[in-house]
Amino acid sequence: MQDQLNRILEEAKAQLAKAATHAETEEIRVKVLGKKGELTQILRGMGKLSPEEKKTTGQLANKVRNEIETILNEKFEAVKAAAKEAQFKAEKIDVTEPGKPATIGVKHPLTITIEEISRVFMNMGFSIAEGPEVETVFNNFDALNAGPNHPARDMTDTFYITDDVLLRTQTSPVQVRTLMKQKPPIKVISPGRCFRCDTPDATHSPMFHQIEGLVVDEGITMADLKGTLDSFAKQLFGSKTKTKFRPHHFPFTEPSAEMDVSCFKCGGKGCRVCKGSGWIEILGCGMVHPNVLKVGGIDTEKYTGFALGMGVERVAMLKYGVDDIRLFYENDMRFINQFK
Ligand code: DAH
Numbered sequence: 001m002q003d004q005l006n007r008i009l010e011e012a013k014a015q016l017a018k019a020a021t022h023a024e025t026e027e028i029r030v031k032v033l034g035k036k037g038e039l040t041q042i043l044r045g046m047g048k049l050s051p052e053e054k055k056t057t058g059q060l061a062n063k064v065r066n067e068i069e070t071i072l073n074e075k076f077e078a079v080k081a082a083a084k085e086a087q088f089k090a091e092k093i094d095v096t097e098p099g100k101p102a103t104i105g106v107k108h109p110l111t112i113t114i115e116e117i118s119r120v121f122m123n124m125g126f127s128i129a130e131g132p133e134v135e136t137v138f139n140n141f142d143a144l145n146a147g148p149n150h151p152a153r154d155m156t157d158t159f160y161i162t163d164d165v166l167l168r169t170q171t172s173p174v175q176v177r178t179l180m181k182q183k184p185p186i187k188v189i190s191p192g193r194c195f196r197c198d199t200p201d202a203t204h205s206p207m208f209h210q211i212e213g214l215v216v217d218e219g220i221t222m223a224d225l226k227g228t229l230d231s232f233a234k235q236l237f238g239s240k241t242k243t244k245f246r247p248h249h250f251p252f253t254e255p256s257a258e259m260d261v262s263c264f265k266c267g268g269k270g271c272r273v274c275k276g277s278g279w280i281e282i283l284g285c286g287m288v289h290p291n292v293l294k295v296g297g298i299d300t301e302k303y304t305g306f307a308l309g310m311g312v313e314r315v316a317m318l319k320y321g322v323d324d325i326r327l328f329y330e331n332d333m334r335f336i337n338q339f340k
Contacts, residue, residue: 001042001045002056002060005042008064009067009068012032015028016028016072016075019079022083025072029072033068033072106337108336108339109316110312112316113316114209117211118189120232120235121189121232124232127189128189128190128191129214130174131171133193134165134167135167135173137165139168139176140168140170140172143173144175144176145291146251146252147251150251156197157196159196159197159206170210170212170309171191171194172307174192175252176296178190178214178296184217184218184303186214187214187215190211190213191210191211192212193207193208194210202325205313205325205326208325210311211309211310212307213285214307215305216288216298216303217303217305220304220306221304225306228306229243229308230243233259237319241261244279246258252286252292252307253285253287255287256285258281258285259282260280262278262280263277266278280318282314282315282318283309283310284309284310285308285309288304
């Protein structure tokens with residue numbers, strides 16, 4: 001039995017010397033000291049020995065057990081330390097490694113266009129007004145003098161949310177909101193999104209952007225409208241730009257006009273951009289209809305005003321030579337990055 005004890009000790013020592021992980025060490029512990037372990041079984045069998053044998057063998061068995069336990073504990077400590085070391089090595093951060101360069105985005109061409117147009121107007125003393133994209137039918141149509149039979153009110157042109165609420169088809173309702181909360185002098189522009197039931201194609205999109213303008217004060221005339229918009233056109237398209245005003249109809253202005261600018265590509269000779277005419281239509285405008293001023297409780301004997309509205313996509317397409325409106329909404333970075 002003593003030989004057996006010595007053999008167990010030697011074997012345990014040899015195996016523990018080779019063990020490299022906690023699991024391997026634990027396996028050896030169970031094999032020797034576990035409930036059914038080799039040493040445990042020997043200790044159990046000691047009851048059968050004579051008192052003399054019990055004493056000597058018992059002493060040896062205790063010594064062997066103590067020795068194995070000591071080596072086991074040391075081994076457990078060692079594998080634990082080794083595992084920690086390996087983890088530290090694996091998680092090591094090289095603080096000298098150069099950082100990843102941050103890529104800086106670019107402004108969307110529509111944002112660039114809105115900012116450019118807004119800057120021109122702000123330099124002329126306009127401030128920015130805002131209105132919601134979900135509007136009342138009243139602000140979008142009735143208050144703008146577009147009566148119940150106006151064709152734009154049709155379901156096929158307008159996204160209705162309820163009978164009284166819609167997605168605004170134009171930025172013009174911001175005129176109404178401004179007139180209702182501000183007293184003249186008023187001088188605002190309002191860029192924003194608009195929505196119409198259009199099937200997307202190269203020149204149509206159910207969502208697009210407009211910039212509205214409104215000026216109301218004492219003694220505002222058509223001359224102010226023409227002077228302001230001519231100055232705007234020269235600042236946006238170049239100082240040689242000429243403007244021309246053609247009669248038109250809008251329910252909320254009287255008289256109404258459309259403004260054309262001389263083609264900034266060919267200077268008026270006629271080219272692909274201006275379709276040979278030398279002129280490009282750029283915006284709608286007119287003198288604010290008294291019915292619109294009245295909605296804001298403004299004295300129409302004392303005050304007059306002018307308004308304007310233009311499509312941002314149209315201006316951007318002309319300025320940057322973009323031939324399909326859908327390119328603005330596809331978020332294709334190959335397109336967007338060209339505006340760096
Ligand atoms: N709201 C008009 C449209 O969507 C554009 C417009 C024309 C706005 C003339 C105006 C204006 O303020 O005076 O077609």
